[in-house]
Structures are given as structure tokens and as C-alpha cells.
Amino acid sequence: MSAPTVAGPLAETAAGSSSETPQPVAEIDSRERYSRQVLFSGIGEPGQRRLGGAHVAIVGVGATGAAAAGLLARAGVGHLALIDRDFVEPSNLQRQVLFDEDDARAALPKAEAARRHIERLNSSVRVTAHVADLIPANIEALLADAHILLDGTDNFETRYLLNDLAVRDGRPWIYAAAVGAYAATMNILPRTEDVPEPTACLACIFPSAPCGNVETCDTAGILSTAVNLAASLQVTEALKFLTGQPQLMRRTLVSFDLWSGEHSEISTARPRAGCEVCGQRHFRALAGDARPHITLCGRNSVQIHEHHRPVDLAALAARLRPLGEVRANGMLVRFRRGEHTLTVFPDGRALVQGTTDTGLARSLYARFIGS
Numbered sequence: 204m205s206a207p208t209v210a211g212p213l214a215e216t217a218a219g220s221s222s223e224t225p226q227p228v229a230e231i232d233s234r235e236r237y238s239r240q241v242l243f244s245g246i247g248e249p250g251q252r253r254l255g256g257a258h259v260a261i262v263g264v265g266a267t268g269a270a271a272a273g274l275l276a277r278a279g280v281g282h283l284a285l286i287d288r289d290f291v292e293p294s295n296l297q298r299q300v301l302f303d304e305d306d307a308r309a310a311l312p313k314a315e316a317a318r319r320h321i322e323r324l325n326s327s328v329r330v331t332a333h334v335a336d337l338i339p340a341n342i343e344a345l346l347a348d349a350h351i352l353l354d355g356t357d358n359f360e361t362r363y364l365l366n367d368l369a370v371r372d373g374r375p376w377i378y379a380a381a382v383g384a385y386a387a388t389m390n391i392l393p394r395t396e397d398v399p400e401p402t403a404c405l406a407c408i409f410p411s412a413p414c415g416n417v418e419t420c421d422t423a424g425i426l427s428t429a430v431n432l433a434a435s436l437q438v439t440e441a442l443k444f445l446t447g448q449p450q451l452m453r454r455t456l457v458s459f460d461l462w463s464g465e466h467s468e469i470s471t472a473r474p475r476a477g478c479e480v481c482g483q484r485h486f487r488a489l490a491g492d493a494r495p496h497i498t499l500c501g502r503n504s505v506q507i508h509e510h511h512r513p514v515d516l517a518a519l520a521a522r523l524r525p526l527g528e529v530r531a532n533g534m535l536v537r538f539r540r541g542e543h544t545l546t547v548f549p550d551g552r553a554l555v556q557g558t559t560d561t562g563l564a565r566s567l568y569a570r571f572i573g574s
Contacts, residue, residue: 250446260349268355269301270434288336298427336562352376359412366405367489384462386433407475417573505564512551
């Protein structure tokens with residue numbers, strides 16, 4: 204990639220007009236770029252060299268993922284793989300720091316928009332953008348060769364998929380979540396030569412996904428400060444690993460409520476006895492067994508079969524009313540927003556009308572119903 208061009212000043216002529224003076228392309232000196240980071244004793248020159256050879260995959264490049272990608276690019280991580288199925292909308296701009304108004308107007312895919320912005324802020328970083336929904340059929344190809352995996356997703360379905368792959372292959376990953384004023388992160392470190400004592404995996408702490416009405420950014424809102432805290436904690440832990448210091452990585456699930464000031468930590472130092480994933484090594488998400496069954500359902504609609512997730516329809520209707528048109532009759536909730544309509548039933552099943560794109564249907568379900 205070419206280095207950024209440094210624009211020269213406008214030279215005023217005797218007649219009072221001006222013309223742009225061409226300037227040569229100025230290379231950004233890498234020693235100067237990272238000089239303050241190298242001064243930090245935890246990284247130094249050896250750590251900076253290791254970062255330059257590192258490969259990080261970020262799954263989900265929305266709020267947390269975009270912030271994490273920007274931080275890693277500025278830190279000098281050599282290769283970033285960005286995976287996201289969604290596109291930039293105006294409502295993203297309040298918290299998704301790699302995007303601007305032009306991206307929203309063009310409805311650019313988030314992975315591609317992030318790639319373009321990272322190229323401008325650090326052209327020495329290689330960025331691979333994948334506009335894709337991470338599923339069992341493509342996860343190995345999309346995450347191949349990454350040294351560590353970062354969670355920027357909005358649903359447990361994808362997180363369990365990440366957890367399965369990471370545990371099976373002995374690769375670390377870092378869970379992160381942010382909604383409202385709440386931020387949380389957790390390191391998952393499978394057993395390897397560098398990590399002789401593994402941590403708990405995601406399934407140790409959350410044997411099953413939260414059920415019922417789950418808060419999302421689209422229903423509960425979100426503070427950009429919560430997003431940036433989650434990303435900062437996540438990236439700091441990743442830097443420890445990438446610079447060869449996994450022993451310094453935190454072994455707790457840590458959470459903060461920035462509005463109330465509450466903070467908690469739960470130990471994840473040891474795997475849970477009998478864990479289906481890291482103990483019994485049953486990788487149901489990776490096999491596709493735990494994936495919601497999705498079918499095309501007539502003309503311009505998709506059905507999501509979430510039969511094991513009971514929903515409080517009255518509470519759901521109350522959450523959705525500020526966001527669009529809601530009709531409820533005790534047997535279902537019908538929610539219309541723009542060109543899409545979601546009809547939700549008590550067992551969690553939903554009809555998504557206005558699209559035949561199953562990835563978009565899953566995204567709408569995750570945003571407004573939770574996943």
C-alpha cells in the first residue's frame with residue numbers, strides 16, 4: 204500500500220490567486236510512529252517486532268470490533284482479518300469509531316469501511332476484509348492462521364462457534380460485550396505449550412445462552428464509553444499475548460457498569476468439571492447442531508426456528524414500541540421497522556418479512572429480539 208500523501212500549503216501568487224504545490228510522498232518512519240509504545244517496558248522493541256508479525260482476527264466490526272481494530276492497527280499489529288455481515292447505518296456513528304457519515308450514506312459493508320479507514324491511519328498494516336456471516340461452513344477458512352481471535356459480535360450463537368474452534372484448535376480468544384452502560388470481557392486460553400494451565404472456556408461460564416428477553420443495543424441503547432472500555436480491556440489482553448506474555452493475562456470475567464459505578468469479577472482460572480466443550484470436547488456449535496434452523500418461507504420472508512427460547516411477549520412489545528410500529532395480541536408480537544416486519548411467537552420462533560437474505564434476517568433477530 205502507498206504511504207499517505209502529505210498535502211503542502213497553498214502558495215499565494217502575486218495576482219492573489221493560489222495553486223497547490225505538489226509535495227513528494229512522505230514515508231512515516233516506523234520507529235517514530237511506535238516510539239512511545241516502545242518506551243513502555245511491557246512492550247519494548249522485542250514486543251513491537253512481535254506485534255509486526257502478528258495476525259489477529261476480529262469477528263464483528265461494529266462498536267467493540269471497530270474500536271478494537273483501530274487500537275490494534277495503531278499498535279502496529281501486522282495483519283488484521285475483519286469479519287462482519289452488516290453495513291454502516293446512521294445509528295452506528297454515535298459509537299462505531301471507524302465509520303463516518305459517508306460510510307453511512309453509502310451503506311458500506313462494515314468490514315470494507317473499516318479496512319479503508321485503517322489503511323489511511325496505518326498503511327503498513329495488512330487488512331483482510333470479509334463481508335460474511337461467520338458460520339460452521341466458513342469459520343476455518345476465515346479465521347485460518349490467526350494467532351488470537353477477538354469477539355466483536357452481538358450474539359451467543361457466534362460466540363459458541365468461536366469457542367468451539369478455539370478450544371478444538373488450542374487458540375486463544377477474548378470475549379467482549381457492551382450494552383447500555385455495561386462492559387465485560389473474558390480471556391479464554393486453551394491448553395498449549397505457552398499456556399500449560401488453561402482457563403475456563405465460554406461454555407464453562409455460560410453452559411447455555413441467556414434465554415427470554417435479552418437486552419440489545421437497539422432496545423436498551425448503549426454508551427460509546429462502555430464500548431471503548433470493553434475494547435480497551437480486550438486489546439490490552441491481546442497485546443499481552445501477542446508480545447509473548449500470556450502469563451500476565453487476566454483470569455476473570457470482569458464487568459463494569461459505568462453509570463452506576465458497579466464492578467464485579469468472577470474467577471475463570473480453571474475449567475468447569477464436566478464442561479461439554481473443553482472437558483468432553485463435544486463441539487456442537489462447530490458441527491452446526493446448536494445453530495437456529497432458518498428457512499425461506501414463501502415470498503420475500505425468512506423463518507427463524509428458535510423453539511427453545513421462550514419469550515415474554517408483553518415485555519418484548521414494551522421494549523420494541525419506541526423503535527417502530529408494534530402490534531400484540533397475547534399470541535404474537537408483530538414489529539415493523541422500515542421495510543422489514545418481525546413476527547415473534549412465544550417459543551422464540553420468528554418470521555422476518557421483507558427479505559430473503561438469511562444473514563440479514565439473523566441480524567435483525569439478534570438486534571431486536573436478542574441472540
